[in-house]
Amino acid sequence: MENTSWWIFFLASGVQFTYLMVVFGRFVFFHKAEQEAEQDSNLSGVSVIIAAKNESAHLQDLVPLLMEQNYPKYEVLIVNDCSTDNSEDMLRSLAETYSNLRIVNIRYTPDHVTAKKYALTLGIKVSKHDTILLTDADCRPVSPHWIRRMSAPVRNEGKTFALGHGSYLALPGLLNKIIQYETLFTAIYYFSFGYWKSPFMGVGRNLCYRKSFFMEKKAFKSLWHIEGGDDDLFVNRYATAENTAIVAHPESITISQPKTSFKAYFTQKKRHYHAGKYYRPKDKLKLGLYSLSHLVFWLSAAGIVILESTWEPIALVLGLIFTRAMLQYLIIHRARKKLEGTGKVIWTIFFDLMYMIYFWTLGTKGYLSKTVKWK
Numbered sequence: 001m002e003n004t005s006w007w008i009f010f011l012a013s014g015v016q017f018t019y020l021m022v023v024f025g026r027f028v029f030f031h032k033a034e035q036e037a038e039q040d041s042n043l044s045g046v047s048v049i050i051a052a053k054n055e056s057a058h059l060q061d062l063v064p065l066l067m068e069q070n071y072p073k074y075e076v077l078i079v080n081d082c083s084t085d086n087s088e089d090m091l092r093s094l095a096e097t098y099s100n101l102r103i104v105n106i107r108y109t110p111d112h113v114t115a116k117k118y119a120l121t122l123g124i125k126v127s128k129h130d131t132i133l134l135t136d137a138d139c140r141p142v143s144p145h146w147i148r149r150m151s152a153p154v155r156n157e158g159k160t161f162a163l164g165h166g167s168y169l170a171l172p173g174l175l176n177k178i179i180q181y182e183t184l185f186t187a188i189y190y191f192s193f194g195y196w197k198s199p200f201m202g203v204g205r206n207l208c209y210r211k212s213f214f215m216e217k218k219a220f221k222s223l224w225h226i227e228g229g230d231d232d233l234f235v236n237r238y239a240t241a242e243n244t245a246i247v248a249h250p251e252s253i254t255i256s257q258p259k260t261s262f263k264a265y266f267t268q269k270k271r272h273y274h275a276g277k278y279y280r281p282k283d284k285l286k287l288g289l290y291s292l293s294h295l296v297f298w299l300s301a302a303g304i305v306i307l308e309s310t311w312e313p314i315a316l317v318l319g320l321i322f323t324r325a326m327l328q329y330l331i332i333h334r335a336r337k338k339l340e341g342t343g344k345v346i347w348t349i350f351f352d353l354m355y356m357i358y359f360w361t362l363g364t365k366g367y368l369s370k371t372v373k374w375k
Contacts, residue, residue, distance in 0.1 A: 005300055005303055005304055005307070006313075008296060009300035009304060011293075012293045012296040013297060013320055013324070015293035016290075016293050016294065016297050019290050019293075020331055023192050023193070024189075024335075026195060026196065027188070027191050027192040027196075028188070028192075028331050031191075031246075031248060031338070033247075033249040033338075040152055040155065042155045042156050044129065044130070044131065045073040045075070045128060045129035045130075045131065046071065046073070046075075046132075046147050046151045046155075047074070047077055047124075047127035047129040047131065048066060048074060048075065048077065049123045049124060049132055050076070050077070050078050050123075050134075050135060050137055051079045051081055051116050051120050051123060052079065052087065052136075053080075053081040053082060053083055053115070053119075054083045054087065055083070055085075055137035055138065056090045058137040058257070059087060059091065059094075061140075062137060062138075063078070063091075063098065064094075064098075065140055065141065066141070067098050067100070067101075068144055069146060069148075070148065071145075074100065074147055075101075075102055075128055075129065076098070077102045077103075077104065077126070078101070078102070079104045079106065079119040079120065080104065081115060081116070082106050082107065088105055102126075106118070106119055113224045114224060114225070114226065114227050114230075116230050117223065117230045120134070121220065124214055129211070130212050131154050131210065131211070132208065132209055132210065133147060133151055134204050134206075134207045134208070135205055135206055135207075135254055136204065138257040139166065139205050139206070139255065140254060140256075141253075141254050143250070143251035143253075145252075146251065146252060146254070149247055149249055149251050149252035150164050150206065152247070153208075153245035153247065159243055159244060159245045160209055160213045160239075161207075161235060161239050161243060161244040162208035162209070162244075162245050162246075163190065163191070163199065163203075163207065163239075163244065163245070163246050164203075164207060164253065165191070165206060165252070165253045165254075166203045166204075166256060167183060167184075167187075167253055167255050167256070167339075167340055168255065168257075169256065169257055169258055171258060175258075175259070175261075175262055175265060176258055177351065178265075178358065179265065181351045181355060184332060184335060185355065187335070187339060188331065188332070189290075190202065191335075191339070193286060194244060194245075194246040195246060197241035198286075199240070200236055200239070200279065200286060201232035201235050201236055201279075201283075202232060202235040202239075203231055204230055204231030204232075205254050205256055206252070206253065206254045207231055208247075209234075213238070220234065226274075226275060227271065227274070228272065228274060228275040229278065232272075232276075233278055233279075236278075236283060237280075248338055248339055249339075250339070250341030253339060253340060266362060269362045273362060291359055294356055294359075295360060297324075298353065298356060301317050301320075304317050305318070325348075329345065333345045
């Protein structure tokens, strides 16, 4: 029994260190972003599309910020999805000030489709440009070069998808630190596999792709019945090594308003994990192998520490835990600096354990759930 526990621990450790050093490490230590956004060879038009429902307060702040983008040819298209607040009047007023602001007002949503996918589809259909850049109403680009950075692979390199990072505003409190950790770790995940030419997801807070490709694939065909997944499932279905690029640069990110209650956050994550069960089998394996080995690593380590009666094996286990913690800290530190421009990280093993517990509880609940909602 003791030998079995050790074999399980070492196997889980091997998988964990492989992910940290090889899968994540290759992106974190070797990927280099384009240094000059101004080196674009093709400055064709870009359509920034936002689907919004009862987001008048956020849109009133966001639209003027988007109008400050340092890009010569773009439109901002807001799809007002059956809002009951003053979004329509407010947007109409803003459109009188900004000539490149366009508005689509939706009065009803057909029963057989999900609301956000329907809103995005209508927006994309009427957009003027082939390069589509998506974000959310509560997001803010951190740089006037956001459009230029995010759209460059699609415009200049002929890519179909460009995957960006969507961060969250840092606020006091435990919940926000969990959100910061989970968001950054998720970004490390899909940026790393994207760098390994095996993309599997993107986030709608910061995602670019071609309108012509979207229309060729008949929008969200076969995904209409799934609430959520307008970003990650669409990428998961069609992204390949050849047609997808990652955009890892501090000027390319957006920052969103985070949830401020555990209930709201759990509802959001339940929707995300619900979409995850529709991933391709090979992509479920990418996620599942790390998550399962993560759980087994901690459980087997705890079991050995509790059951062993001598210090030597306990010291070995604690040494591997410490080594993994230091490596993970370095990975997160470097990833945050690469993606967000800052390397300040205060997270510890505590948040690694919190992430494990949260993943297996919320992930299981979201995976098994049958009904989730956008708004």
